[in-house]
Amino acid sequence: MFDPKKLEQIAKQIQDSMPQPVKDLGTDVEQKVRQVIQGQLNKLDVVSREEFDVQTQVLMRTRQKLTEMEQKLSELEAKLDKGEE
Template identity: 40%
Template sequence: MLDPKTLEEFGAKMSALLANSPARDIEKNAKAMLGGLLGKLDLVTREEFDIQAQLLARTRERLQALEARVEALEKTRSGQ
């Protein structure tokens, strides 16, 4: 079985080798291009999405309560 220290050394050497290779430049360019494309899209963060989902749930609850009140008022009014 391989020694964890040997694996760490190998990983460090590979990282150093890749940092100085054209692959690193390609990765940087790809990340920049992807970041630019995603920046143009109308996206929200997960936190913003969750906040809006909570707001929508509260709004639905209030709407249902208001609908029930209107229905009760209509029943009492039609009964008069």
């Protein structure tokens, strides 16, 4: 769901800002930082950019079809009104 490169970059920034004694603990801290970040990101109610783009396209097609149907309905109503006269 989340870009692993961005997650890696955030984890590195956090690790770089830690005091040296904490950094000396090694990869265990780095791994824990990644786990915490991933856990918090997973709690957020977000979608990937790809999924967002797909849903945007679906919405655009739906709007287009709705506009076409509204136009057809208007045409049918106009025909019915003429037929009643």
